[in-house]
Amino acid sequence: MKLKKLLSSATALALSALMLAGCSGSSDSGSSTTSANNTTTAANSTTTTAAKNDDTAANESEGAAVDNTEDDANLVITASEVNIAIQPSAAFIPLYIAREKGWIEEALAEYNVTVNWNDFESGPPMNESLAAGASDIGVIGDVPVVSAIAAGQNNPVVAIAAHAPDSYGVIVAADSDISSVADLNGKVLATTIGSTSHEHFDLLLAANGIDINTDVQLVNISTGDAATVLANHEADAVALWEPNITRLVENGTAKLIATGSDCGLLGVNPIVARADFADKNPGILKVYIEQYARAVKEFDDLDDETLQKIADDLSLTSEQVLSIKPKYDYVVRITDEDAPNLQKTIQFLVKIGNLDEEYDINDYLRPQYTENADIAQYLD
Numbered sequence: 370m371k372l373k374k375l376l377s378s379a380t381a382l383a384l385s386a387l388m389l390a391g392c393s394g395s396s397d398s399g400s401s402t403t404s405a406n407n408t409t410t411a412a413n414s415t416t417t418t419a420a421k422n423d424d425t426a427a428n429e430s431e432g433a434a435v436d437n438t439e440d441d442a443n444l445v446i447t448a449s450e451v452n453i454a455i456q457p458s459a460a461f462i463p464l465y466i467a468r469e470k471g472w473i474e475e476a477l478a479e480y481n482v483t484v485n486w487n488d489f490e491s492g493p494p495m496n497e498s499l500a501a502g503a504s505d506i507g508v509i510g511d512v513p514v515v516s517a518i519a520a521g522q523n524n525p526v527v528a529i530a531a532h533a534p535d536s537y538g539v540i541v542a543a544d545s546d547i548s549s550v551a552d553l554n555g556k557v558l559a560t561t562i563g564s565t566s567h568e569h570f571d572l573l574l575a576a577n578g579i580d581i582n583t584d585v586q587l588v589n590i591s592t593g594d595a596a597t598v599l600a601n602h603e604a605d606a607v608a609l610w611e612p613n614i615t616r617l618v619e620n621g622t623a624k625l626i627a628t629g630s631d632c633g634l635l636g637v638n639p640i641v642a643r644a645d646f647a648d649k650n651p652g653i654l655k656v657y658i659e660q661y662a663r664a665v666k667e668f669d670d671l672d673d674e675t676l677q678k679i680a681d682d683l684s685l686t687s688e689q690v691l692s693i694k695p696k697y698d699y700v701v702r703i704t705d706e707d708a709p710n711l712q713k714t715i716q717f718l719v720k721i722g723n724l725d726e727e728y729d730i731n732d733y734l735r736p737q738y739t740e741n742a743d744i745a746q747y748l749d
Contacts, residue, residue, distance in 0.1 A: 443741045446652040450483040453657070454495045454507035457488075457683050459611050459693050460531040460638040461508040463664035465679050466671065472660040482653065499524055505646040506657055511637045511714045512565050518733055519715070519724045523644040526711075526730075527738040528658050528701055533636040534629030535696040536611040537569045542599045543624050547606060550577045550627050554584050559604035562589040565636070566608040568717045572632040573608075596622045611693050612685050619689065635710040647738070654738045658701065662744035665699040701744055703736040 453473070455464055467473055474484045487504050489495040492513030498504040500522050508530045517524055541547045547556070550573055560566045574581050581587060590598055592613050598604040599622060606626070617623040629636050640661070647654055671679075673687070680687045711730040718724040 442651070443737075444652045444655065445650065446480055446482060447649045448482060448505075448646065448653065450485060451477070451506065451646075451650070451653050451657075452485045452487055452504045454487045454489060454498055454504035454509075456491060456495060456508065458508075458510075458638070459683060459690070460510075460533050460536065460636075460697055462679055462683075462690070462694075462697070463661050463668060463699055464508055464530070465682055466664035466667055466675060467660045469675050469678050470664070470667070472663060473657060476656045476660060477653065480652070496522065496524075499641070499643055502643065504643075505650075506640065506642045506654070508638065508640055510565055511639065511711055512563065512568070512718065514639050514641055515711060515715050515730065516563075516718065516723065517641075518730075519718075519728065523733075524641040525644055525647065525733045525735045526639040526703065526707075527642050527647060527654055527735050528640040528661070529703055529707060530638040530640050530661070530699065530701075531636075532698045532700055532704075532706070533611070533638060533696055534634050535636075536614075536693070537566055537608070537629040537634060537636055538610070538614045538625050539570070539573065539606050539608045539627040540595070540599070540614060540617060540623035540625050541606045542602075543621055545605070545624070548626060550574065550579075550631070553577075553606055554579050556605035557586045557588060557603070558606050558608070559588045559590045559595070559598050560608040561592060562587070563718070563721065563723050565634075565714070566610055567721070568714060569629055569632070569634050570608045571717060571721075572634055573627055576632045599623055611696060612683050612689065615685070615689050615693050635706055637707055637710050637714075639707075639711075647735070651738065651741065655742050658739055658742040659744055659747075662701045662742070662747040665701060666747040668694070668699070701748060702739045703734055708734060 453464075455461060455468070468486060477484060487495075487498060489498070492509045495504065495507050495509055496513055496517040499507055499517070506527075507524075514524070514526065539550070539553075547553065553574065558570060560570055570587070571581050574585065579585065588598075588604060590604070590607070592609050595607045595609055595613060596617055599607060599617075607623075614623075614625060618625055640658075642654060676687045676690060680690045683690065685693075708731050715724065715727055715730060719727050
């Protein structure tokens with residue numbers, strides 16, 4: 370069934386009157402989408418509706434009429450544009466592929482929906498953009514997702530970009546005598562405090578009988594400082610994530626001693642949407658999820674030109690992109706593993722004092738969006 374924008378009741382009555390008078394006609398309307406990279410694009414608050422079938426398309430500004438069928442309710446589009454947030458992580462490579470191919474723009478063009486792209490370096494500023502209504506859909510790590518919800522943002526998880534336990538790792542200097550997690554007892558450890566890598570350190574040390582609060586010294590750094598602190602011996606080990614790990618290992622700066630798989634870290638990377646936008650535009654979510662899944666399949670046989678563009682986006686070589694690909698399971702669907710693992714992240718953030726209290730992540734999971742998307746052809 371095609372996506373469609375619905376006629377307002379007033380427009381429907383007017384068309385009916387014209388048809389009864391013998392003055393009927395048909396027309397096709399559509400426009401190509403446009404893409405814009407920006408980090409501060411304000412969300413367009415204008416709502417439009419339109420009817421789209423084999424013969425007729427119309428644009429209105431009065432709001433969408435209610436459709437009586439359950440299937441059509443899952444396909445409604447009321448927005449004239451969608452603002453998509455993206456950040457340079459290998460967990461989100463399928464979204465970069467979809468952007469390079471123009472697939473989301475192409476799929477939404479016939480419904481007169483403009484696609485804008487907002488680029489961010491990390492999750493926290495993306496959360497700010499979602500809170501301000503400047504972004505509608507985002508790809509983001511587990512810590513910023515649950516932190517935003519705890520802060521009062523209603524950004525439900527509508528799909529899962531990837532599971533990636535081995536995209537998180539602990540590295541030491543290439544010439545270090547440290548060869549295992551057990552060797553970290555009594556050492557200075559560096560990571561971004563409050564990040565998933567901080568949680569990784571916590572789980573990894575605990576699994577090896579080391580107390581993160583009493584047995585090691587933990588210091589806060591940005592991921593860009595990892596090479597410097599190791600080279601200057603300011604830290605004995607650093608916990609961080611891809612593609613930083615691959616860069617530092619391959620340039621001879623560091624060696625890897627542990628990953629998320631060593632302590633049960635799933636590495637959930639959700640796709641979230643503003644609840645108000647998602648509720649009013651399930652048709653746009655359907656297109657987004659389908660094109661993301663399409664890109665997951667495309668990644669298996671990606672052309673060289675697109676591969677190089679993705680590598681440039683991630684500041685990697687095309688060979689490095691392919692080498693880290695096996696570390697990611699681009700599941701798309703929300704699985705039975707996601708809720709308990711996201712709940713553990715909430716509990717960790719409460720433990721370190723970043724969140725005041727625990728809440729139930731199940732209240733913010735929306736599997737219906739992937740269930741209503743035609744993605745089996747790409748994933749199964």
